[in-house]
Amino acid sequence: MDANPQHNNPLNQKKDKIPLSQKLEEEVEKNLNNENFGVELLAQALGMSRSGLHRNLQKHTGQSISQFIREYRLKRGLEYLKNGEFTVSEVAYKVGFNSPSYFTSCFTDYFGYAPSAVKYRQENVLLDNGSSISHSKANPSKHRIRIIASSVVLISLLLISYVLWPVFNKTAVDAKESPDQGMTQNPEAYDLYLKGEHLRRIYTPSSLDESIEYFNKAIALDSSFALAYAGIAQTLISKACIFDASLHPLESFKQVRPLLEKAEDLEPGMIQVHILKGFIHVFGDWDFEKAEEEYQKAIVTNYPEALGVYIDLLNFVQKHELALEMSNRLNRNHPHYPNSRMILTLCFLGEYEKAEEFASERLKIFNNYFTLDNSGFLYLNTGQYAKAISLFQQAIDMEGIRYPRMLGWMGAAYAKLGDTEKVMALLQELKDKKDEGFSGSYAFFVAVIYASLGDTASALEWLEISYQHHDMEIPWLLTEPQFLPLHNEPAFQELVRKVGFSNPKYSS
Structure with missing residues (x-):
């Protein structure tokens, strides 16, 4: 009992x-x-x-x-x-x-x-359903035909899925949306890591500093937490980019490499490590072939940041059709990823109407740096200069940061509008920042403004300074629309060769 x-x-x-x-x-x-x-x-x-x-x-x-x-x-x-x-x-x-x-x-x-x-998604669903209902009332016979046709299609799809499900299922396994690698069994460490990731993706100087603190706290609880080491590495790279520009790119990469070695020792084949190695090859070594090798290892998943950086590389080397294919893949798997490359890629392909349509929808949902930046770039290069300036100013006001990239493109827009006073003021601001020792591709965007003014000699002079300074924006050299008038200049062609576009498949 x-x-x-x-x-x-x-x-x-x-x-x-x-x-x-x-x-x-x-x-x-x-x-x-x-x-x-x-x-x-x-x-x-x-x-x-x-x-x-x-x-x-x-x-x-x-x-x-x-x-x-x-x-x-x-x-x-x-x-x-x-x-x-x-x-x-x-x-x-x-x-x-x-x-x-x-x-x-x-x-x-x-x-x-x-x-x-x-709310926006719900309204669209209701609108779609409402449109369908009113149409069916007005055309009952067509509605019945559509139902029969839909049923045939549905049955066909069910039969196809029954036969091909093992293939689809394997694809789903082989192309996971996010890599489950380098994880921790310590829930507190994982929670600290997630907070660090959240702060890293805000991309402000203070949030980047705070994110590193959280990653270090996670590592203090679990020294084998590979993702946290990769998180610090990714944050240090962000600090060398336009979002912060407090680290010189080469200094950033010097600090990042041992962190990647540690993460790779703990978790061989980690997707984030391949992404960051590829990033260093692009922006540190200007070795686009090695970068592609690393990115190819990362895009076996549908991890959004892997697809995003690979799209950037494809646009750098003017493989815009493939970049569009990858952009569609990114958008299909992560329709509201905050840094979609769709606008830029469509713009490079000359698909301006599609780019504007996409930008309009994105601006309804995301009023963030990336969407304002990309949309402003589109409007700048389609002659809508006042609209471009407005979007760049919104991003600057929202974050309180005078991004060199936006200052350069605003200067280009003012140059097109003939506002010499504002152009000169932005040129001086960028030159002063460079002289203060900041990183952030200031010389590159001085060259952008001079090119927009039609001052070829000054544009080429500042591009050479940008090259010597190893500005992060240099891989955009061939793709930046303001530099198109420079492409036939011998000095520009020599710079293209020195950067690493000398391989025929990577040159214009």
């Missing part, structure tokens, strides 16, 4: 049969708006140790505890947003996020579109 009479109680047996995931959801729901409710409190509520709960959850769902809590909160956030009663900020706090921007970042990563896009 069982010594514990409670053991045979049918009510207890029924309770024991409740799936672990359901128990977890019930506890998270009870504490949904409590931002301090995390791993420790959840384990206490279930009467389990943290390690025991982590092992059980990994066994049943393959998730960490913090990941489970976060995803539940995000799903509940989506429900609130669909109801339309609360703003994004209000929803963020209602589902336990202490920062609307962090909620937005996590939401976008998980669902593939921003919280602000939920």
Whole structure:
């Protein structure tokens, strides 16, 4: 006979049969708006140790505890947003996020579109459904024909999928959307890593510094956390780019290489390592062939940043058709990735109407640096100079950063408009920044403005300075539209050769 009479109680047996995931959801729901409710409190509520709960959850769902809590909160956030009663900020706090921007970042990563896009997506669905209904009432016979045709197509697709599913399934496995590599079994370390990733993707000087702090804290909890080492490496590279420009590119790459070696030792074949190695080959070594080798290893997945940097390389070497193919792949798998390369690629191909259509839709959803930058570039190169200046100014005002890239393109737009006073002011600002010792491709964009003014000699002089300074923007040399009038100049052709475009497949 069982010594514990409670053991045979049918009510207890029924309770024991409740799936672990359901128990977890019930506890998270009870504490949904409590931002301090995390791993420790959840384990206490279930009467389990943290390690025991982590092992059980990994066994049943393959998730960490913090990941489970976060995803539940995000799903509940989506429900609130669909109801339309609360703003994004209000929803963020209602589902336990202490920062609307962090909620937005996590939401976008998980669902593939921003919280602000939920209403827009719903309206489009309703509009589509409404259009279909009104059309069917006006043309009932055509509607019946469409239903029959749709049924035939559906049956055909089901038969095809039955036969070809093993092939499709293998493709899905071989082309995962995000690499599950270099992970940690420590939920606290993983949560710190996610906060670091969120801050890294804001791309401001302060957020980049903070992101490194979080990555280091994650490593302090788990020194074998390969992703965190790669996170620091990626942040240091960002600090050499236009978003911060506090590190010279070559100094950045010098600091990054040992971090990549450490990450690769811990997790051989890691996608992020291939991405960053390829990036260094492009911007540090100007070795486009080696860069392509690394990027090819990274795009076996549909990891968005792998596809993004590969698209950049393809545009650098003027393989714009292939860049469009990759841009479509990026957009198909991550339709609201904040740094889509679609606008730039369509612009390079001369598909301006399609580029404007895409830019218009993106600006409704994302009012971020990337969308404003790319859209401004499009309008600059389609003669819509005032509109381009407005978008560049929005980005500068939004972040409070005088991005050299935007200053250069604004200068080009003012040059086209004949506003000499503003052109000269921007030229002087860029020259002063370069003399202060900042990185950030200031010389490159001085050359952009001079080229827009038709001052070929000054443009070539400043391009040579940019080359000597190893500006990060140099790989855009062949693709930058303002330099097209320079392409037949012997000095420009010599610079193209020195940078590494001398291989016939990489030269114009």
